Amino acid sequence: MTDEERMRELAVHAATAAVHEAFVSLGIDTVTPAAVNQLQRDLNFLRDLRLSAQLARRRTISVLVGALASALFAYIALSFGLRMH
16 A cells, blocks of 8 residues: 555545544534435425525515505505596
């Protein structure tokens, strides 16, 4: 094994250990496949929750803008209607 291959192997090992320690410090088990699968499901749920919240926010804003535009139109229509009589 050359020095370059040995250095690469050590770097990969160090990076793997550092990532594992970071997950462990967050309370995440990365050793068992079931725990990794659970983490993936949790992250997918959080992504779906975020996307749903963004969609709800966009729809709420659209409804509010529509309601304000309708109220403004009704006010203008009524004020013109009252002036014409």
